[in-house]
Amino acid sequence: MTAPKASMQKTSMRTPLGRVRNLGASHSGTSDFWRQRLTAVATALLIAPVVVIVLMLIGRNQAGAAQILGAPLIAIILILFIIASAWHMKIGMQVVIEDYIHNEKLKLASVMANNFFCVAVALASIYAILKLSSGV
Amino acid sequence: MGRTWPRKPLKSLMTTRIERPLSPHLQTYRWTLTMALSIIHRATGVALYFGTLLLAWWLIAAASGPGAYANVQAFTGSFIGRLIVFGYTWALLHHLLSGLRHLVWDLGYGFKASEREALSWGALIGGIALTLLVWIVAYTVGGGR
Numbered sequence: 001m002t003a004p005k006a007s008m009q010k011t012s013m014r015t016p017l018g019r020v021r022n023l024g025a026s027h028s029g030t031s032d033f034w035r036q037r038l039t040a041v042a043t044a045l046l047i048a049p050v051v052v053i054v055l056m057l058i059g060r061n062q063a064g065a066a067q068i069l070g071a072p073l074i075a076i077i078l079i080l081f082i083i084a085s086a087w088h089m090k091i092g093m094q095v096v097i098e099d100y101i102h103n104e105k106l107k108l109a110s111v112m113a114n115n116f117f118c119v120a121v122a123l124a125s126i127y128a129i130l131k132l133s134s135g136v
Numbered sequence: 137m138g139r140t141w142p143r144k145p146l147k148s149l150m151t152t153r154i155e156r157p158l159s160p161h162l163q164t165y166r167w168t169l170t171m172a173l174s175i176i177h178r179a180t181g182v183a184l185y186f187g188t189l190l191l192a193w194w195l196i197a198a199a200s201g202p203g204a205y206a207n208v209q210a211f212t213g214s215f216i217g218r219l220i221v222f223g224y225t226w227a228l229l230h231h232l233l234s235g236l237r238h239l240v241w242d243l244g245y246g247f248k249a250s251e252r253e254a255l256s257w258g259a260l261i262g263g264i265a266l267t268l269l270v271w272i273v274a275y276t277v278g279g280g281r
Contacts, residue, residue, distance in 0.1 A: 014154075037242065038194075044232060085184075086188070131201050
């Protein structure tokens with residue numbers, strides 16, 4: 001890598017170390033930016049069938065609901081939706097935390113709690129669907 | 137505001153830090169539709185985040201048995217429950233349309249003043265319209281739950 005020109009060094013607002021790491025202010029590059037859009041498109045595609053599934057369940061008792069939720073196609077659509085939306089909300093909430101919490105320790109704890117919450121909600125929901133699918 | 141911008145950097149924390157220009161705080165700007173929708177997008181996102189607890193509770197109850205499921209139905213059938221589910225529906229559909237607007241901008245389109253206003257009004261009105269549509273269908277299908 002050639003050294004930047006003197007004129008560039010004057011106008012650039014990046015530190016020399018930051019320029020070498022090339023990851024920007026997030027410390028992790030653009031992977032979250034890309035995944036946020038990936039999961040956004042996934043949930044946008046899945047939302048119509050998910051709304052239809054929820055509408056199908058209105059007015060049914062547990063036995064009727066369990067029968068519908070356990071059907072393979074419906075279970076697969078719901079699991080895909082849960083994975084995409086949990087991932088999406090994990091990234092989204094992390095952005096909110098990083099915007100508003102400036103104490104480093106509290107920020108780390110909040111980011112960690114956010115990860116735990118999203119994984120727990122997703123896993124609990126997926127477990128419930130798999131249990132309904134297996135009919136146990 | 138009680139603060140002058142740009143703020144003087146703290147000398148004790150400065151080793152190799154470069155003094156970057158700071159943008160004025162939000163309060164300085166005139167309120168606009170895109171600003172309002174930006175905040176609503178974030179607020180609905182946070183609401184949906186905690187709303188997933190309701191979704192998880194409902195799925196777990198369905199997997200648990202008739203008693204647990206009846207509890208969920210008693211809640212979603214109550215006035216407060218309906219209000220929350222109605223709010224969740226709007227938050228979901230508004231966040232969807234508002235998010236699609238962001239995807240359009242990500243691709244580099246819709247930045248003209250008329251275009252960004254149209255996209256924002258579309259997301260706002262579309263979100264409300266879709267919510268009402270879903271609830272009309274819900275009442276038609278379920279006969280008032």
